[in-house]
Amino acid sequence: MYRKVLAININRFLALRRLKKKDLAENAGLSVSFVSDVTAGKGNPSLETIAAIANALEVPLVALLEPPPIGTDGWDASLADTLSKEDKKLGLPPGYKRVSAIVTDHQAFQIAQWHKAAHAKLRRS
DSSP states (O other), X not given: OHHXXXXXXXXXXXXXXXXXXXXXXXXXXXXXXXXXXXXXXXXXXXXXXXXXXXXXXXXXXXXHHSOOOTTSTTOOHHXXXXXXXXXXXXXXXXXXXXXXXXXXXXXXXXXXXXHHHHHHHHHHO
């Protein structure tokens, strides 16, 4: 599942930056065949390699590991549901969910307030 998330995100950023796998391999110091494996969801890159890929794509490492938006090529609601089930390992009680989103500064401020309130409520329970 996580290899698929990584592969989809790398391919997405390659397309956004109009780069080829060859360019990524060169910029990250990797072989083209290894990059091809990773972008097909077959490779097993180390954290250092993922960081090198993120650097080459000029994105934060976390951007390659977060679930892509639903509707992204290769990603659908059933895959999102599968990943959501993994969130249960975080030990969140019913009614709580971990999310990741790109929002405006104002929205980020509001989310930070909600985050603090939710943590305070969880500590009390």
